[in-house]
Amino acid sequence: MTDISASDFSRQSAPRVEARRTRLPTQWLGVAPFFIFALMFLILPTAYLVLGAFQNDRGEFTMENIAALSQPSILAAYWISIKVSVASAILGALAGLAIAIAIVRGGLPGWVRSATMTFSGVASNFAGVPLAFAFLATLGRLGLVTVLLNSVFGFNIYSTGFNILSFWGLTLTYLYFQIPLMVVIITPAIDGLKREWGEAAATLGATQFQYWRMVVIPVIWPSFLGTVILLFANAFGAIATAYALTGSSLNIVPILLYAQIRGDVLHNPHLGYALAFGMIFITGLANVVYIWFRMRSERWLK
């Protein structure tokens, strides 16, 4: 506020200062509920668990819970979780990328893109228990596809060792929400590939292949990689689908944690905290990497 030295205005400056002082509380009143809520129901509970991961029964600081995570059964759980998450992330990302490119650059009619985006928005939320049911109805022993393949082609997929209640079955099911998530996130990035770049490259003598190799892929790469990592984090934290599909037969970390919360199957409450901390650590790290990649690609495409 510039200084107004004319004397007429000095009379108005006094009440204005007071008004500003009373205005302060209102804006803080408005945002307070949000921060109190976040503190009480998001930050503190998580911090409680993280602290608990580093404490023993007597309340002393210790690393033994973290060390106990190296038990073979727990390590196996983390390993399976990571494998399922990586598999569904990479496959989902590639499939999602292919679909996104098809609807944006494929020369398809306009309704294809909007229908796909709408459907992807729905499908990325169609996870959890109903999704497991849907895939059981498709590829379970009595599922439609299984039965059709058997009756029409005489091909019994279960004879090849395939089972929907397995690692690959779960991965295949996870793809149902991973692929749409990829489509939704990567389509704006593909949109960002300006048509003029392709035209400029053409006038400079480049073939389609050269243009893709030298311009498109390097530009898309950070977004792509970042989204793969986001998909990884997404799959890592999911439990409901796995629980409904494979029960406890596929012992991924969330299911282990679920059993621990329900009935302390690990016989050490603090180990539960450590499990939770391990989960947060992995998904947190993944998200940090994702954000870093996104910032890099956004800087280029300003």
Add this chain to the structure above:
Amino acid sequence: MKAGRTWAWLTFAAGTAYFFIPLIATLEFSMRMRRGIYSFDAYQVVLGDVRFQQTFGYSVLVSIFTILLGVLIVVPAAYWIRLKMPYLRPVVEFITLLPLIIPAIVIVFGYIRMYGSNSPLPFLATARGTDLLLIIGYATLALPYMYRAVDTGLRTIDVRTLTEAAQILGAGWATIIARIILPNVLIAVLSGAFLTFAIVIGEFTMASLLNRPAFGPYLQNIGANRAYEPAALAVIAFAITWGCMSVIQVLSRFAPKSANQPN
């Protein structure tokens, strides 16, 4: 680019197949209850099941409270931050990112430990208290989506300029919020509300660990014990989710568009 277009159609067809076959299979499976012919028997059983009605009703009620809680928390915060405190924006965006990073199972685990019967805030000591905690948990899960919906709505109508214009014309805060902000942000709030509803209806982890009679645990229970009813329920769940998303799409067409931004 003719070859490109063929590949595009092939990819699109493959994607459509992958996404529609399970839906068709589920529908088909759900109609197989009566031996030999297709019927809607499974649906009749499901919809007539008392537990279905109870748990579904419970989840709908919970989702309504979740939406109210979400709106009360998010709208004032989003408004004031946009208007007066843009420096808080990075903090708030980080907070809204947390529910996407911290899995639901971890969040509810934290609740159980922190707000158990022996804690200073014993939510879990009573059934009503646990219900409240469940609502809070759902509001937390929906927080990123609710905040983004409201914030986008506020950005599109350029809240700051509208507020300043109204102030210059002599309007007080009550008038501004009631006649300018609220009507324009209503559509965005409704979008967030429907997304919250979709999340709450299908949620399993929190409801199960807090032992509440919600729709999610009921679904899982049915799946463990019955054959055809789960498929019918899956179809119903998908229809509800699709319904919510369609409403959001329709709503977005009624949202006030920004006058000066071309996209």
Add this chain to the structure above:
Amino acid sequence: MADAFLNIQSVKKDYGATTVVQDFNLGVEAGEFVSFLGPSGCGKTTVLRIVAGFETPSAGAIMVGGRDVTNLKPNQRNIGMVFQAYALFPNLTVAQNIGFGLKVAGVPKAEANARVAEMLDIIRLPEFGGRYPYQLSGGQQQRVALARALAPKPKLLLLDEPLSALDAKVRVSLREEIRSIQKKLGITTVFVTHDQEEALSISDRIVVMYGGKAEQIGTPFEIYNRPATRFVANFVGTLNVLEGTVTDAAAGKVRVGESEIVLKQPLSDAKAGATLSLALRPEAISLGRRPGHDSSLSGLISDVSFLGSVIRIRVDLGKNAISLDTFNSPATPPPTVGDKAVVNFAASDLLVLAV
């Protein structure tokens, strides 16, 4: 013109039922700088894109250096193009952008690097090789885009409204730089713009386009002073239009308001009593008597705008009104609104507009 370097022959372009370009013919000499000038939607960009190969003509052919390129893909035509939106590749540095065409053509590294350095000197950004596009201003990006287009030594340079996205000052300096680089390299150039000052100041010839047709092709002087159609007269420069009635067709006498003007040419296809539109450039009118200004009209000054070096005066002549420009004179204050005024001009400067 069979010996023109770039020959656009009877090109036509339809989009479904709409014809966007109608029977366009143009021959551009080697080393010539030709501008396509016209409002949005007139088809100028479409013709350019047909020359570049991004659109196929519904009829007609494009010949470059005697070779028929109509059916060639854009990357086979050896044409350089500069876009309105710069279109620099964001993941490559300035040097890598400029060297892109050379890399694609397989030019050996040493030679390519030398060429890139040469181009950086030509666009006067020698220290910028390692920077990324997002670190450059709009004007700098466009200069890099120009260098990138010219590095592979194309036979033809096409520019699609390259200055439209830039600030006014940058626009003026950059268009002069483009022209001087073009002259130095002697490359045949086609420049598309909607800004007539741009086209007039740097072109060898201008093609004024409207509704998919070339309204007039000529040098800037011809276009401005001898517009062939009403559209060209209106679009290029400001024009004062006087409505008058023919009194004597053979003697070329026209009644404008209260006065009678004698045109230096007989009006062969007009009858007495017919209405006529006469056009006059603001700089051809003066307030005081000037040698050569043999005709005059009287009226009242209705508006005076002080634009700095130029004073724009609006004079009400009854049914007509004209706008005239006079230079600012530090010693003389501008005229006042409401003063009586007599405007003078030479009858030979009047343009008879086709009705």
